[in-house]
Amino acid sequence: MPLKSFNYIWNMLRKSIFLFxxxxxxxxxxxxxxxxxxxxxxxxxxxxxxxxxxQFSQAQPAxxxxxxxxxxxxxxxxxxxxxxxxxxxxxxxxxxxxxNLSFQSSISEFSLQxxxxxxxxxxxxxxxxxxxxxxxxxxxxMFNPKAxxxxxxxxxxxxxxxxxxxxxxxxRKPYVLTNFSFPFGMGVKFSxxxxxxxxxEWGMRKTLSDYIxxxxxxxxxxxxxxxxxNAEQFMSDPDMTHRPGMQRGxxxxxxWYSFAGVFITYKFSLAKEPTCNDFRNVQRFK
Numbered sequence: 001m002p003l004k005s006f007n008y009i010w011n012m013l014r015k016s017i018f019l020f021x022x023x024x025x026x027x028x029x030x031x032x033x034x035x036x037x038x039x040x041x042x043x044x045x046x047x048x049x050x051x052x053x054x055q056f057s058q059a060q061p062a063x064x065x066x067x068x069x070x071x072x073x074x075x076x077x078x079x080x081x082x083x084x085x086x087x088x089x090x091x092x093x094x095x096x097x098x099x100n101l102s103f104q105s106s107i108s109e110f111s112l113q114x115x116x117x118x119x120x121x122x123x124x125x126x127x128x129x130x131x132x133x134x135x136x137x138x139x140x141x142m143f144n145p146k147a148x149x150x151x152x153x154x155x156x157x158x159x160x161x162x163x164x165x166x167x168x169x170x171x172r173k174p175y176v177l178t179n180f181s182f183p184f185g186m187g188v189k190f191s192x193x194x195x196x197x198x199x200x201e202w203g204m205r206k207t208l209s210d211y212i213x214x215x216x217x218x219x220x221x222x223x224x225x226x227x228x229x230n231a232e233q234f235m236s237d238p239d240m241t242h243r244p245g246m247q248r249g250x251x252x253x254x255x256w257y258s259f260a261g262v263f264i265t266y267k268f269s270l271a272k273e274p275t276c277n278d279f280r281n282v283q284r285f286k
Contacts, residue, residue: 033069033070033071033269034070034122034123034267034268034269035067035068035069035070035267035268035269036066036067036068036069036070036123036197036265036266036267036268037065037066037067037068037265037266037268038065038066038197038263038264038265038266039063039064039065039066039263039264040063040064040065040066040080040082040201040261040262040263040264041061041062041063041064041261041262041263042061042062042063042259042260042261042262043056043059043060043061043062043084043259043260043261044059044060044061044062044082044084044085044086044107044257044258044259044260045057045058045059045060045086045087045257045258046058046086046087046088046212046213046255046256046257046258047255047256047257047258048088048210048212048213048215048255048256049088049213049215049216049249049250049255050088050089050090050092050093050101050102050103050213050215051088051092051093052093052095054093055258056260057088057092057093058087058088058089058092060084060085060086060087061084061085062082062083062084062085062107062259062261063082063083063084063261064080064081064082064083064109065080065081066078066079066080066263066265067079067080068115068265070122070123073117073120073121073122073128074116074117074120074121075114075115075116075117076114076115076117077112077113077114077115078111078112078113078114078115078135078137079110079111079112079113080109080110080111080113080139080183081108081109081110082107082108082109082111082259083106083107083108083109084106084107084259085104085105085106085107086103086104086105086106086107086143086212086257087102087103087104087105088102088103088104088213089101089102089103090102098239098241099239099248100238100239101147101213101215101238101248102147102148103145103146103147103156103212103213103214103215104145104146104147104153105143105144105145105146105212105213106142106143106144107141107142107143107257108141108142108143109139109140109141109142109181109205109259110139110140110141111137111138111139111140111181111183112137112138112139113135113136113137113183114135114136114137115133115134115135116133116134116135117131117132117133117189118131118132118133118134119131119132121189121191122191123191123194123195123196123197123265123267124191124193124194124195124267125191128191129190129191130188130189130190130191131188131189132186132187132188133186133187133188133189134184134185134186135183135184135185135186135187135201135203136182136183136184137182137183137184138180138181138182138183139180139181139182139183139205140178140179140180141178141179141180141181141205141207141257142177142178143177143179143209143212144157144177145157145211145212145213145214147214147235149231149234149235150229150231154231154235156214156235157174157175157177157211157214158174159231159232159235159236160174160232161214161232161235161236162215162216162217162218162219162220162236162248162249163220163221166220168220168244169220172217175209175210175211176209179207179208179209180207180208181205181206181207181208181257182205182206182207183203183204183205184203184204184206185201185202185203185204186201186202186203187199187200187201187202187203188200188201194267195266195267196264196265196266196267197264197265197267198262198263198264198265199262199263200261200262200263201259201260201261201262201263202258202259202260203258203259203260204256204257204258205256205257205258205259206254206256207254207255207256207257208254209254209255210249210251210253210254210255211255212255212257213249213255215248215249216248216249216250216251217248217249217251218244218245218246218247218248219236219237219242219243219244219245219246219248220236220244221233221236221237221244222243222244223237223240223241223242223243226240228240
């Protein structure tokens with residue numbers, strides 16, 4: 001991603017974080033605001049050139065921390081810190097014989113999301129005890145694709161496997177290992193008692209990177225000169241049968257990743273709860 005575009009999106013994210021914090025501070029004095037914090041665990045997986053469409057293919061364990069600020073019974077703001085891993089391979093999909101590429105990568109994400117409840121809900125209610133919901137937002141994520149070479153797991157980005165920074169392809173720059181994604185998805189949450197909420201959630205992430213799998217454009221080396229003992233050359237074309245300019249990946253679409261799992265949170269009230277002066281609110285917030 002061009003540096004100017006990266007800086008522009010980073011500035012947007014910083015402003016979003018500032019507005020998120022400012023919004024919480026100015027609304028803490030209103031009625032029935034409350035904060036929930038807890039943990040989440042489940043699976044993470046990848047969609048891209050090494051897995052075009054198979055959901056949950058080569059899914060890996062994932063987990064993290066969730067903080068949810070409930071503004072109304074319909075709307076909430078959420079912050080996630082998630083850690084997982086991603087994997088993909090031609091061998092697993094069987095759809096691109098002769099390419100023989102694979103990768104695995106850790107994935108770390110910090111996201112800000114808005115949640116919209118289908119039903120009125122709050123943790124601790126005796127009546128509004130569950131709701132399906134939708135969510136969407138923006139995330140900053142970090143990754144680092146690796147693959148096995150001669151029995152060792154090596155980082156792929158420094159190898160310039162598609163000719164980045166070579167004389168033949170001066171326009172191909174090394175990709176960055178920190179980028180942005182746009183989470184969206186759905187879930188269901190349940191109020192277990194006055195303080196505890198639990199639920200299940202599945203979300204996709206549309207990223208701005210096409211190199212989570214170290215794969216995007218074309219081959220750049222002559223197969224006749226590839227040295228199987230040279231990691232940079234071999235990891236570019238393990239099958240050693242391709243010519244420069246032949247399709248290696250698909251740059252028309254960027255990569256995706258997903259988190260799916262369960263969560264449990266604990267409620268902290270931020271304001272005085274309604275009194276008996278409002279019968280409806282007494283029933284809803286106790």
